Amino acid sequence: MDYEGVLVIGEQRGGRVHSVTFELLARGRALADKLGVKLSCVILGHGLQQYAQEIVQRGADTAYVIDDPALEWFLPRTYCNAVVELIEEAKPEVVLAAATTTGRTLMPLVAARLMTGLTADCTGLDIDEKERLLLQTRPAIGGNVMATIKTPVARPQMATVRPKSARPLPADPGRRGEVVVKAYKREAASSASEKMLEFVADATQEVSVQDAEVIVAGGKGLKTRDGFKLVEDLARELGAAVGATRDVVDLGWIGYSHQIGLSGKTVSPKLYVAIGISGTIQHLAGMQTAETIVAINRDKDAQIFKVADFGIVGDLFQVVPEIIEKLQRAKAHKAL
Amino acid sequence: MRIVVLIKQVPDMEKVKFDREKGVIDRGSAGTEINPFDLNALEAAVQIKEANGAEVVALSMGPPSAENALREAIARGADKGILLSDRRFGGSDVKATATTLAAGVKKIGEFDLILAGMQTVDGDTGQVGSEVAEFLDIPHVCYVEKINEVNDEDIRVTTDIWDSVYEEKVKYPGLLTVTKDINSPRLPSFRGKMSARKAEIPVWGLEALQEYLDETMTGIKGSPTMVKRVEVPPAIKREGRVWRDSVDAGVDEFVEILVGAKVVEAR
Numbered sequence: 001m002d003y004e005g006v007l008v009i010g011e012q013r014g015g016r017v018h019s020v021t022f023e024l025l026a027r028g029r030a031l032a033d034k035l036g037v038k039l040s041c042v043i044l045g046h047g048l049q050q051y052a053q054e055i056v057q058r059g060a061d062t063a064y065v066i067d068d069p070a071l072e073w074f075l076p077r078t079y080c081n082a083v084v085e086l087i088e089e090a091k092p093e094v095v096l097a098a099a100t101t102t103g104r105t106l107m108p109l110v111a112a113r114l115m116t117g118l119t120a121d122c123t124g125l126d127i128d129e130k131e132r133l134l135l136q137t138r139p140a141i142g143g144n145v146m147a148t149i150k151t152p153v154a155r156p157q158m159a160t161v162r163p164k165s166a167r168p169l170p171a172d173p174g175r176r177g178e179v180v181v182k183a184y185k186r187e188a189a190s191s192a193s194e195k196m197l198e199f200v201a202d203a204t205q206e207v208s209v210q211d212a213e214v215i216v217a218g219g220k221g222l223k224t225r226d227g228f229k230l231v232e233d234l235a236r237e238l239g240a241a242v243g244a245t246r247d248v249v250d251l252g253w254i255g256y257s258h259q260i261g262l263s264g265k266t267v268s269p270k271l272y273v274a275i276g277i278s279g280t281i282q283h284l285a286g287m288q289t290a291e292t293i294v295a296i297n298r299d300k301d302a303q304i305f306k307v308a309d310f311g312i313v314g315d316l317f318q319v320v321p322e323i324i325e326k327l328q329r330a331k332a333h334k335a336l
Numbered sequence: 337m338r339i340v341v342l343i344k345q346v347p348d349m350e351k352v353k354f355d356r357e358k359g360v361i362d363r364g365s366a367g368t369e370i371n372p373f374d375l376n377a378l379e380a381a382v383q384i385k386e387a388n389g390a391e392v393v394a395l396s397m398g399p400p401s402a403e404n405a406l407r408e409a410i411a412r413g414a415d416k417g418i419l420l421s422d423r424r425f426g427g428s429d430v431k432a433t434a435t436t437l438a439a440g441v442k443k444i445g446e447f448d449l450i451l452a453g454m455q456t457v458d459g460d461t462g463q464v465g466s467e468v469a470e471f472l473d474i475p476h477v478c479y480v481e482k483i484n485e486v487n488d489e490d491i492r493v494t495t496d497i498w499d500s501v502y503e504e505k506v507k508y509p510g511l512l513t514v515t516k517d518i519n520s521p522r523l524p525s526f527r528g529k530m531s532a533r534k535a536e537i538p539v540w541g542l543e544a545l546q547e548y549l550d551e552t553m554t555g556i557k558g559s560p561t562m563v564k565r566v567e568v569p570p571a572i573k574r575e576g577r578v579w580r581d582s583v584d585a586g587v588d589e590f591v592e593i594l595v596g597a598k599v600v601e602a603r
Contacts, residue, residue: 013498074497075504076466077475101497105478108430108466117431117560120461135564140460141361144354146569154560193475193507197492200501208499238594249516256481256517257496262349263372263457263516271594282350288572294590300580310593311578312586319587326591 003155006032007092009083010043010055011102014199015072017043017051019211020098022058022168027125027161028096029059029169031134034127040064040090044082046072049181056177059169063177064090068184073196074102080109082184087114092156094134096125099160100210107160116154121266123165123289124148134159142262142285163210164268207241209258214271217243217260217287221276221297221316225253230320231275237327243267245283261286276316279304296320337390339381340441341414342452342465344371345398345405349457360566361458370405373453375412375521376514380483381451382413383519388486390448391415395440397425397433403537411524411532418444422541424555432558434467439548440540441472449491450511454479465513476511477504481518 008028010021025041032039040062041055046069055063066082083106087095095110097103099121111118124137124146133150134157140147151157209215216238218231228248235242242258249259260267262282272290277283279295279302287293288307295308296316305311312319345368353365370378381392394409396402397420406417420440428436441447450469455462462478469476479496484503492505496515506512524532542551552558579586 074502076469076477080470101479101495101499104462105466105476105497108434108463109470111463112431112434112467112470115431115560117429118463119561120430120463136561139569140566141354141458142349142460144568145360145566147566148564149561150564151561193510194477195505197503197505198501199498199503211499256515257499259516281354292593293574294593300578305576305578307572307574309575309577310586310590311576312583312590313578313580314583314586319583322584322587323590323594326587327594330591330595 003091003093005037005090005092006035006039006094006096007087007090007156008039008041008060009095009097009103009107010041011098011100012043012045012048015045015047017048017054018098019168020100020163021055023163023166024096024098024161025055025059026166026169031094031125031127034129035093035132037093038062040092042066042083042086044071044079052179054171056179057171057173057175059175061177062180064180064182066182066184070186071184073199074106075194075196076105076109077194079106080113083110084113085185086182087156095156095158097158097160099162103160107158111158114156116156116158117151119149119151119159121162122159123162125159125161133157139266142282143266143288144285162266162268207239209241209243209260209265209267212241212267212269214238214240214273215243215260215267215269215287215290216240216273216275217245217277218248218275219245219277219283220247221278222248222253225251227317228253230316234273234275234320234324237324238273240273243287245277245280274304274308275320277304278302279307337384337388337449338393338447339384339390339449339451340393340395340444340447341374341378341381341409342437342450342468343374343378343394343396343405343409344456345369345396345402346371346456346458368401368405370408371453371456371458373455373457373514373516375453376516376518377451377453378409378412378414379519379521380512380514381449382522384449384483384486385413393418393444395437395444396420397436397440400539403539406537407532407535408524410535411528412522413525413528417535417537419537419539420545421539424542424551427556427559428554429559429561430461430463430467431560432554434464434471435558436545436549436554437464438468438471439545441468442548443540443545448508450474450509452511452513454513454515462513465511469511472509472511474509474511475506476513477506478513480512480514483518
């Protein structure tokens with residue numbers, strides 16, 4: 001067979017391997033075992049060799065490190081050249097990457113260059129054992145349906161995978177694998193056409209909504225920008241990311257990167273706290289796969305209660321401060 | 337300067353009804369609109385035109401009725417609209433769509449910039465823009481939330497990647513996909529509506545694009561992926577415990593849930 005094996009495209013940010021890489025390894029391991037083939041993982045950047053062992057310990061048989069100062073910052077064409085070169089050499093039958101902003105920028109280039117298909121933002125991956133094909137399942141039409149896609153002929157079969165849709169495997173210090181450090185062959189033409197200029201970490205968003213285990217989100221029920229501070233206060237107390245409905249973003253209380261729903265981000269955290277959110281279909285589309293949903297709303301008939309595990313019907317301006325106060329007390333108690 | 341804006345006509349997802357039995361959108365239940373993110377791309381193009389002078393060409397692929405979306409684009413400031421429409425384009429996946437759009441751009445000829453929304457609200461893949469860039473062999477930046485400088489040779493932008501402020505520049509010709517943070521789209525103007533009504537919208541089918549596209553590259557034939565099945569997901573079982581009257585008891589249990597979820601840790 002021409003194409004064999006599963007390749008995971010790891011992700012680094014600012015010189016550190018991002019945890020989504022380990023989620024992809026868990027996915028890749030399961031697929032490789034079903035196919036009876038090897039799992040490899042590539043990370044691209046500068047000074048990342050130290051991570052190769054952890055990649056092996058978390059499931060890879062081979063860890064490729066493509067190390068070059070030119071790869072320190074994410075630039076689509078430069079990364080595409082490096083990834084395509086590796087794929088043409090290693091010829092994996094399946095390639096997985098993260099459905100993060102960078103993964104969703106890079107992988108279409110790779111797929112187009114290789115003239116193959118790419119399924120976006122998958123939440124389920126499996127193997128059709130009879131046909132030996134990758135089954136790529138993704139939510140479509142705002143999460144109302146699950147579509148399963150296959151790539152019958154073109155190779156490799158490629159998918160981006162929604163972050164937080166799988167748990168990483170624990171690191172096994174006893175696992176052995178191969179580490180291959182590769183050089184990047186520069187291509188002058190493409191590197192001249194794009195350039196990274198400046199990077200400033202966003203101090204207002206310590207955890208992005210897509211990376212967060214816990215999200216506290218607010219809706220129009222907060223009434224004013226000042227009222228919305230309650231959401232931020234509770235988020236701070238919980239070490240959570242701040243989410244918002246479309247209304248709140250349109251009112252300018254918080255930036256678009258916090259918007260959750262059909263025209264914003266789709267999230268599946270462990271815990272989603274919805275405050276003053278009525279629960280439009282468009283909002284539910286972005287958060288209904290959260291593990292636990294809790295809601296606080298004054299209207300007992302609000303749609304949000306239909307998807308909530310726990311709800312409080314009450315005045316959020318009383319309830320939320322009370323929760324914050326009790327949390328602070330619980331924390332103080334634990335600290336003793 | 338010439339700017340091409342990629343536009344898709346989508347069902348109004350805020351109003352559209354959904355047929356749970358069949359697992360499809362009831363397209364008759366709501367009107368259509370320009371994909372909301374594409375309006376931001378169009379507005380960005382019109383702003384560049386106002387500041388630097390440019391011709392803005394709206395390009396769409398879709399059924400004949402997508403002509404209305406292109407007229408709306410003209411009403412909102414585009415100079416021209418071109419529709420790629422042919423039954424043989426039907427059933428296109430990301431690759432076939434991007435190949436067809438790239439063929440349309442090639443037929444338009446010289447251009448400096450292509451602008452597109454970061455994704456559509458119906459297909460939701462967010463991949464078509466990037467693939468168009470690759471098929472045209474030009475650099476691109478996705479998730480652009482701010483255009484900082486429009487220079488003679490290049491454009492400097494801030495993107496949303498890495499959840500931070502990440503500034504890049506790309507040389508012309510280049511492609512940008514934009515987020516909703518980039519601007520607030522204007523409404524159609526009276527003058528715009530007049531031009532939209534009078535505008536001729538050329539419709540290019542496979543024959544018109546034959547220099548750049550053949551039948552094996554578009555539609556179902558040009559699509560490496562295929563839908564195997566569509567299912568309505570089972571509703572997730574929720575505990576559904578709601579406190580209505582005893583808010584205080586509710587708060588106590590809430591705090592326990594939060595603590596129990598190990599999200600509250602002593603620091």
